[in-house]
Amino acid sequence: MHHTMQPLTVVLLLAVVSISVARQSVHYARILANFQCKGVPVSAPVEFMQANDNEAEHEHLVTINSKDGKFDATAHASKKRHLGDILTFQTLKPDFFLRIHYNCGCGEHLNTDFLPRNQAYLSEAEAIAKPFDYGIVELSKCI
Secondary structure: OHHHHHHHHHHHHHHHHHHHHHOEEEEEEEEEEEEEEOOEEOOEEEEEEEEOOOHHHOEEEEEEEEEOOEEEEEEEEEEEOOHHHHHOOOOOOOEEEEEEOOOOOOOOOEEOOOOOHHHOEOOHHHHHHOOEEEEEEEOOOOO
């Protein structure tokens, strides 16, 4: 009896782990910014992005048109969890950033730094209540 229980336990454990691995965690972020070109507010399309391992895999989440330089948007992204994350009980937060499509001497577009990971939340309400503000983003300062 004892020998048949052991394989069953292993099968059940693997089933639970595989279900957990397949789960994705969804995170929300609200970003505020004020875009300027040489001190003048600009209206431009701004992509809310999620970074991945390389440039080609960055994920476009939503595009918002900033008006008179002002940007205020909330987006969400999910990040697949791998077996190592499950076993160490880690919740991976996505790396959010903004891509501003306006040429102020730095090329077709300019990317902001990543949003600090502690500014990505599990609920949309919390993200809305706790926005991250990049402040004034001067597009002539090439990053």
